[in-house]
Amino acid sequence: MEYRVRFVREDREIAVPSGTTLLQARIDAGLETDAPCGGKGTCKKCAAEVRRPGEAGWQQVLMCQTAVDGDLEVRLPEASGKLRVLTDANGADMAWNPMVRAVQLEVPPCLRGESSADWTRLAATLAKQGITVQDPDPTVCAGLGHLLAQRKGRVWAVISGDRVLEVRADAPDMYMAAFDLGTTSVAGYLIDANTGATIATAGERNPQARFGGDVISRADYALANGTGELSRCAREVVDGLIRRMCVAAGVSWERVFAVSLAGNTAMHHLFLGIAPDSLVKAPYNPTLSQPLTLRATDCDLHAHPRALLYMLPVIGGFVGADTVACLISGDWLRRDRLTLMIDIGTNGELVLGDRTRRVACSTAAGPAFEGAKIACGMRGADGAIDHAWLEDGQLKWHVIGEGPARGICGSGLVDLVAALLARGDMDGSGRLAAGDRFDIGDTGVYLTQKDVREVQLAKAAMAAGLRLMAARLGVAIGDIREVDIAGAFGNYINPDSACAIGLIPVELRDVIVPVGNAAGAGAKLALCDVNAWREAETLARTTEFLELATLPEFQDEFVEQLNFYEEEE
Numbered sequence: 001m002e003y004r005v006r007f008v009r010e011d012r013e014i015a016v017p018s019g020t021t022l023l024q025a026r027i028d029a030g031l032e033t034d035a036p037c038g039g040k041g042t043c044k045k046c047a048a049e050v051r052r053p054g055e056a057g058w059q060q061v062l063m064c065q066t067a068v069d070g071d072l073e074v075r076l077p078e079a080s081g082k083l084r085v086l087t088d089a090n091g092a093d094m095a096w097n098p099m100v101r102a103v104q105l106e107v108p109p110c111l112r113g114e115s116s117a118d119w120t121r122l123a124a125t126l127a128k129q130g131i132t133v134q135d136p137d138p139t140v141c142a143g144l145g146h147l148l149a150q151r152k153g154r155v156w157a158v159i160s161g162d163r164v165l166e167v168r169a170d171a172p173d174m175y176m177a178a179f180d181l182g183t184t185s186v187a188g189y190l191i192d193a194n195t196g197a198t199i200a201t202a203g204e205r206n207p208q209a210r211f212g213g214d215v216i217s218r219a220d221y222a223l224a225n226g227t228g229e230l231s232r233c234a235r236e237v238v239d240g241l242i243r244r245m246c247v248a249a250g251v252s253w254e255r256v257f258a259v260s261l262a263g264n265t266a267m268h269h270l271f272l273g274i275a276p277d278s279l280v281k282a283p284y285n286p287t288l289s290q291p292l293t294l295r296a297t298d299c300d301l302h303a304h305p306r307a308l309l310y311m312l313p314v315i316g317g318f319v320g321a322d323t324v325a326c327l328i329s330g331d332w333l334r335r336d337r338l339t340l341m342i343d344i345g346t347n348g349e350l351v352l353g354d355r356t357r358r359v360a361c362s363t364a365a366g367p368a369f370e371g372a373k374i375a376c377g378m379r380g381a382d383g384a385i386d387h388a389w390l391e392d393g394q395l396k397w398h399v400i401g402e403g404p405a406r407g408i409c410g411s412g413l414v415d416l417v418a419a420l421l422a423r424g425d426m427d428g429s430g431r432l433a434a435g436d437r438f439d440i441g442d443t444g445v446y447l448t449q450k451d452v453r454e455v456q457l458a459k460a461a462m463a464a465g466l467r468l469m470a471a472r473l474g475v476a477i478g479d480i481r482e483v484d485i486a487g488a489f490g491n492y493i494n495p496d497s498a499c500a501i502g503l504i505p506v507e508l509r510d511v512i513v514p515v516g517n518a519a520g521a522g523a524k525l526a527l528c529d530v531n532a533w534r535e536a537e538t539l540a541r542t543t544e545f546l547e548l549a550t551l552p553e554f555q556d557e558f559v560e561q562l563n564f565y566e567e568e569e
Helices: 022-028 118-128 144-151 207-211 215-225 228-249 265-272 321-329 410-423 449-473 487-492 495-500 506-511 518-528 530-542 554-560
Strands: 002-007 012-017 047-051 059-062 072-075 100-106 154-160 163-168 175-181 185-192 198-205 256-263 292-295 308-311 339-344 348-353 358-363 384-391 394-399 437-439 446-448 482-486 512-516
Touching: 002 022, 012 022, 022 072, 022 207, 100 118, 118 144, 118 154, 118 163, 144 154, 144 163, 154 256, 175 228, 175 265, 175 321, 175 518, 185 228, 185 518, 198 228, 207 215, 207 228, 215 228, 215 265, 228 256, 228 265, 256 265, 256 321, 256 518, 265 321, 321 339, 321 348, 321 518, 321 530, 339 449, 339 487, 339 518, 348 449, 358 449, 384 410, 394 410, 410 446, 410 449, 410 487, 410 495, 446 449, 449 554, 482 487, 482 506, 482 518, 487 512, 495 506, 506 512, 512 518, 518 530
Parallel strands: 002 072, 175 256, 256 308, 339 482, 482 512
Antiparallel strands: 002 012, 047 059, 047 072, 100 154, 154 163, 175 185, 185 198, 292 308, 339 348, 348 358, 384 394, 437 446
8 A cells, every 4th residue: 555745845745655664755755865874763863743634733753763654744854955065185296197088190091902900000000109909899990991081091099098989080078077985975076188177076965875874874775675776876976976067067978088986995885786795794805996997888877988987996894995095195105204194084094104104994983073973963064063162261153054053063073072171061081061961052052971972982993093003003103294184074173173182192283284085186186197096006905904893902992092181280
């Protein structure tokens, strides 16, 4: 039996079978959905009001825990506004040696009495320019004979690696698209392959969020339901951004010849439709780690019919291609001074080292800073408190969009905890002086004792991971000469607050450098410099992966880092 579910504010109605959860009905209705806990009922972020048609009163429910057993009207909370997606980055200087290039040729004719194939002569002409190409693509050869005869051998070839993607009469318009496929958001860049200019950028929330806010929730969903929906979501958002950027730049998506993609290991696997079994079971290894060159159309992307998709390699189970992209962006194969790179997203990845040796690890820091386990937590969108500070002993705060506060995002959470610690509203053990809740003025937004504990768990995991990496390399924390903080959280976080709560060691305060979306910058570099693409494989292969869960000393170090730094008298 089917029942009608009507979403009132959105004026959207859908028929669903009896027993369907309201959360699934919302997904099926095509409405943006965020379910950080993956529908387990623990995050309480899918609260909504429901009633039977004709009833006067509304009842508040959790959509993931409410089955449809009759016709229903649903009133969703007002949308929190568009997610801020960071696309700016400070990357290494780019050497222009692009993955796609156009080569002008003069292919000699086949002389009477000879039997020399058109492709053979084309390949020989390319070889004289130092370009070796692989076996011919029949679709490229379809009109080759006519074109060579018409142009008397003077043609242009579009080359990527050892492949000829197109042969045409005139100098071609060519574009490339690079992507940072994050757990929370996706950032895209459209690049003119003739000039190297970035001509459009775009960002979007990762629609996989409807299946869980973190990679473990999504992996669990994939194991229970297959990878189809999650793979489709990832491919659709990348494809949509390609088309959106092409429209913004006034170019045809059919002229996009190369796409690069960097994501954490779970996003990498789910995009490709690879079951994440090995990621969620010991020893937590990836199924596939090598760099890949695929047909873009085989992954449902609208681009040139022979466009190539370059998938950057991954390092380990939870240190993925996005970390490799950050290392490309930071030019780590030529970095002499000891550097710490921190990328805090839905997961927290750290790399410590230099050009000669690097150690990487992953910690479960992200859920707190992404708002998943915080009572009033939310992503960085309109209505989120993103900064807080003390002014003459009074707590002040800023709200994204300058409107009323509706929640608090990661950077605001760190600021707030640091401010409470400094003012004495919370002690070094994390205990709130006022009881189980601290209200932020009359905004209706508050911090609970449980929220503080979540921050402590997150920062302790990060701090413990850093110290164990330093021990593995045989260096002291004070030996670190630079701290690069990547990602949106790192871009907006106040370094003073991060050090005040022990997220970053206080002795490193003066060497902290926000580097923006370094993963996106690395994905761009992989297209703009062939050598960067090659270095990605070297970085992935030679960076040591430290699996913290297998280290017996991790638990002791983690407990040691739980307390906040006490303010000195």
